[in-house]
Amino acid sequence: MKDLFRKREFNLFIFILFIIFGVSWRTPSFLYINNFVDILNDTAILSMVAIGQLMIIVTGGIDLSVGSSLALSGMSVALLNQYHPGIPIFMIILISIAIGLLLGSINGLLVSRAKIPPIITTLGTMSIYRGLVFVLCGGTWVSAHEMTEAFRVFPRRSFLGISSLIYLSILIVILFLIFLNLTRTGREIYGVGGNKIASQYVGINLKKIQYIVFTLCGGITGLAGFLWVARYAAAQSETAIGFELQTIAACVIGGVSITGGSGTIIGVVLGAFFMGIVYNALTMINVSPFWQMAIQGFIIIFAIIINTVMDKRNQQLMLRKRSFNE
Amino acid sequence: MNNCIIEMKGIKKYFYGVKALDGVDFKVRTGEVHALIGENGAGKSTLVKILTGVYQPTAGTIILNDKPVQFPSPQVSQKAGISAIHQEATMFPDLSVMENIFMGHHIRNKSNGLLSWREMKDKTQILLDKLELDIRPDTKVKNLSVAQRHMVEIAKALSLNAKVVIMDEPTSALTLREVEYLYKIIRKLKSEGKAIIFISHKFEEVFEIADYFTVLRDGKYIGEGTIADITVDKIVQMVIGRSLAQMYPKLEAEQGNIILKVENLSKIGVFKNISFDLHKGEILGFFGLVGAGRSEVMQTIFGIDTKTSGEVFIDGEKVYIANPSDAMNFGLAYLPEDRQIQGAILAMNIRENITLPIIDRTSRHIFLDRNREFEITDEYGKYIEIKASGWEQLVEDLSGGNQQKVVLAKWIATKPRILIMDEPTKGIDIATKATVHNFISELAKKGIAIILISSELPEILGMSNNVIVMHEGVITAKFTREGANSKKIIRAAIGSISK
Numbered sequence: 001m002k003d004l005f006r007k008r009e010f011n012l013f014i015f016i017l018f019i020i021f022g023v024s025w026r027t028p029s030f031l032y033i034n035n036f037v038d039i040l041n042d043t044a045i046l047s048m049v050a051i052g053q054l055m056i057i058v059t060g061g062i063d064l065s066v067g068s069s070l071a072l073s074g075m076s077v078a079l080l081n082q083y084h085p086g087i088p089i090f091m092i093i094l095i096s097i098a099i100g101l102l103l104g105s106i107n108g109l110l111v112s113r114a115k116i117p118p119i120i121t122t123l124g125t126m127s128i129y130r131g132l133v134f135v136l137c138g139g140t141w142v143s144a145h146e147m148t149e150a151f152r153v154f155p156r157r158s159f160l161g162i163s164s165l166i167y168l169s170i171l172i173v174i175l176f177l178i179f180l181n182l183t184r185t186g187r188e189i190y191g192v193g194g195n196k197i198a199s200q201y202v203g204i205n206l207k208k209i210q211y212i213v214f215t216l217c218g219g220i221t222g223l224a225g226f227l228w229v230a231r232y233a234a235a236q237s238e239t240a241i242g243f244e245l246q247t248i249a250a251c252v253i254g255g256v257s258i259t260g261g262s263g264t265i266i267g268v269v270l271g272a273f274f275m276g277i278v279y280n281a282l283t284m285i286n287v288s289p290f291w292q293m294a295i296q297g298f299i300i301i302f303a304i305i306i307n308t309v310m311d312k313r314n315q316q317l318m319l320r321k322r323s324f325n326e
Numbered sequence: 327m328n329n330c331i332i333e334m335k336g337i338k339k340y341f342y343g344v345k346a347l348d349g350v351d352f353k354v355r356t357g358e359v360h361a362l363i364g365e366n367g368a369g370k371s372t373l374v375k376i377l378t379g380v381y382q383p384t385a386g387t388i389i390l391n392d393k394p395v396q397f398p399s400p401q402v403s404q405k406a407g408i409s410a411i412h413q414e415a416t417m418f419p420d421l422s423v424m425e426n427i428f429m430g431h432h433i434r435n436k437s438n439g440l441l442s443w444r445e446m447k448d449k450t451q452i453l454l455d456k457l458e459l460d461i462r463p464d465t466k467v468k469n470l471s472v473a474q475r476h477m478v479e480i481a482k483a484l485s486l487n488a489k490v491v492i493m494d495e496p497t498s499a500l501t502l503r504e505v506e507y508l509y510k511i512i513r514k515l516k517s518e519g520k521a522i523i524f525i526s527h528k529f530e531e532v533f534e535i536a537d538y539f540t541v542l543r544d545g546k547y548i549g550e551g552t553i554a555d556i557t558v559d560k561i562v563q564m565v566i567g568r569s570l571a572q573m574y575p576k577l578e579a580e581q582g583n584i585i586l587k588v589e590n591l592s593k594i595g596v597f598k599n600i601s602f603d604l605h606k607g608e609i610l611g612f613f614g615l616v617g618a619g620r621s622e623v624m625q626t627i628f629g630i631d632t633k634t635s636g637e638v639f640i641d642g643e644k645v646y647i648a649n650p651s652d653a654m655n656f657g658l659a660y661l662p663e664d665r666q667i668q669g670a671i672l673a674m675n676i677r678e679n680i681t682l683p684i685i686d687r688t689s690r691h692i693f694l695d696r697n698r699e700f701e702i703t704d705e706y707g708k709y710i711e712i713k714a715s716g717w718e719q720l721v722e723d724l725s726g727g728n729q730q731k732v733v734l735a736k737w738i739a740t741k742p743r744i745l746i747m748d749e750p751t752k753g754i755d756i757a758t759k760a761t762v763h764n765f766i767s768e769l770a771k772k773g774i775a776i777i778l779i780s781s782e783l784p785e786i787l788g789m790s791n792n793v794i795v796m797h798e799g800v801i802t803a804k805f806t807r808e809g810a811n812s813k814k815i816i817r818a819a820i821g822s823i824s825k
Contacts, residue, residue, distance in 0.1 A: 182693055184685050195667070197667055197668045198667070198669055198671050199671070199682075201660060205651075261674075
């Protein structure tokens with residue numbers, strides 16, 4: 001129990017409760033269950049892709065191309081759906097994931113084999129993938145009436161009042177919770193991020209780990225691509241521009257160390273949820289749209305400062321405890 | 327004692343209750359080379375850090391030119407005229423000699439407040455000339471040799487108008503000729519009235535260059551005197567304070583068959599024709615100066631680096647080791663020198679660290695098994711006496727000695743048949759050191775073959791059955807325990823075996 005209070009995730013959770021309390025005091029409708037379901041729907045895609053980003057950041061890398069990969073896989077399946085409406089929806093989903101895996105594995109190969117630093121690699125592929133979206137669609141949109149009914153409503157289909165979008169994101173969370181915490185490869189991912197050289201000394205294959213995290217992130221992003229264009233019923237060349245920064249922000253707010261080695265899925269999901277709540281709350285309390293973006297930025301920085309301050313305090317407690325023990 | 331420039335009286339320094347310094351007195355006079363002598367962990371570095379304002383003393387006074395002073399920060403100490411030349415020079419490799427010298431005290435143009443590079447360049451040239459250093463002020467520091475970097479550090483001290491220059495093991499990475507040159511500069515500085523604090527645990531050097539000495543042991547002041555009135559034997563006695571046998575509890579271990587045989591191992595530009603045999607239960611010491619290539623040989627055997635030519639045999643069979651996984655499968659383990667960089671994963675807890683190399687033994691298929699991990703951690707953690715609040719404690723929250731124990735436990739848990747230890751006691755306190763030494767002896771007794779790389783001569787002499795000495799990438803001598811003595815080993819290490 002004492003440990004719980006020391007966790008960054010817990011700090012963030014308390015911070016979220018504060019915001020909810022503060023906003024609902026001004027706007028009681030914020031507390032309606034429907035509003036929370038909306039927030040969950042809005043942050044489901046962000047949570048999923050942020051988990052992919054988390055794995056890469058934990059190894060000490062970063063993926064700037066997720067926005068573009070998302071757009072490219074989304075555009076591909078939207079066009080496929082437009083020209084071959086007969087393809088069943090589960091095939092569409094598999095194809096979207098496959099495209100994402102391919103794009104991610106290209107990143108992975110460039111980083112692990114060609115040894116190009118992740119930030120450079122993905123800065124390059126960010127442009128390449130985005131450029132391919134333009135090439136594919138020729139600058140036009142795939143809009144709602146060009147998509148099949150099954151394609152469009154898939155993310156909204158609900159069971160027990162909860163949408164398939166949320167179910168899928170929960171599935172991703174559980175799968176990767178198991179992967180990162182209970183499997184050998186998961187442990188090795190944290191090892192590589194914590195200390196590359198020491199990991200090499202104990203026989204961990206760095207190249208393999210780098211390839212795996214980029215490819216898996218790509219796979220999640222591919223799935224997110226389909227969900228995104230289906231949910232907004234539009235695939236366009238500007239889809240998800242700047243989204244990579246949101247995924248990185250969700251990670252950082254969730255306590256992921258930007259230098260690698262530490263970070264949890266729960267933290268990242270809370271981080272994404274936090275961003276959704278802030279966005280939603282600002283709209284609810286009628287903050288001018290012109291101000292919203294700047295205020296969002298302020299709140300993000302504020303959250304991170306609180307997190308770091310709490311961390312420092314805990315470290316000092318730890319040191320004092322240590323000196324006492326010795 | 328009227329020309330005392332600096333006097334430290336009754337200095338105490340405790341770290342979380344551990345006494346690093348316990349009432350040390352230390353006086354330095356102008357125009358003298360004062361040797362500060364003691365083993366690693368005796369408190370030399372701590373004393374220097376107090377003098378340079380890095381640490382604050384728990385108790386005691388510092389008197390500078392007959393006035394009590396305090397050095398709350400390195401800047402204050404520097405201003406008072408105290409400069410330290412560091413062991414691993416703290417320099418900016420991508421900046422020029424001039425920029426390095428004036429880092430932190432740039433000269434500004436008085437009229438416009440901009441940096442005055444011309445003036446700094448001129449002053450740098452004057453300093454370089456004085457030190458008889460044939461380099462240009464705008465050469466980048468990364469292109470200099472170790473000796474030249476030392477000289478640049480000295481130039482920096484002079485540019486700060488230092489009256490006391492502290493040299494911490496200045497010769498450890500120098501060739502003989504460079505050492506001679508350093509001595510010449512030291513004598514020159516001395517003749518100008520500078521006081522030089524010379525830290526070394528090489529007695530030959532102390533007798534060559536120093537006028538006066540102070541000995542520390544286990545954080546305590548042991549004695550001082552003029553070099554002219556003392557013998558090597560007496561100083562050694564002061565430094566060690568007990569017999570070698572007590573410090574190094576070598577158990578008699580029966581030596582078995584040859585387990586590892588290395589033949590003509592070479593890596594171009596790094597080491598050449600390395601051949602040796604290692605027996606079961608043997609502790610084979612590897613001695614040499616920094617840069618002799620000892621670690622590189624071991625890293626190549628362990629599959630971290632690739633060899634150019636040569637062969638490795640284990641149990642008489644030729645083996646190919648392409649990466650550390652292969653090496654571990656053959657029963658090798660490598661305890662690296664730098665535990666922070668190569669050893670422990672600080673952001674992970676003790677259990678995760680210890681089980682990382684044996685993750686395929688502790689997990690079921692692809693899934694981890696925490697209970698098994700805990701059992702193994704408990705077994706080895708208790709065996710090696712890691713002090714922690716629990717096995718889930720993060721390694722970064724442990725003390726240095728305990729971090730080293732985690733790394734040791736991690737490699738012992740792989741149940742190696744051949745254990746390579748690279749400076750296993752570097753930078754740890756004397757108590758932990760004794761534990762580690764005991765431990766090495768015990769492992770050898772169990773039949774594990776051990777390669778011990780160490781730069782501490784007493785450790786090599788006290789622990790090894792056989793000693794191999796390397797110099798600039800080649801083996802210059804091999805000794806048995808009986809045939810080895812410090813003089814012969816040092817000669818081989820500095821490459822003057824033929825003399």
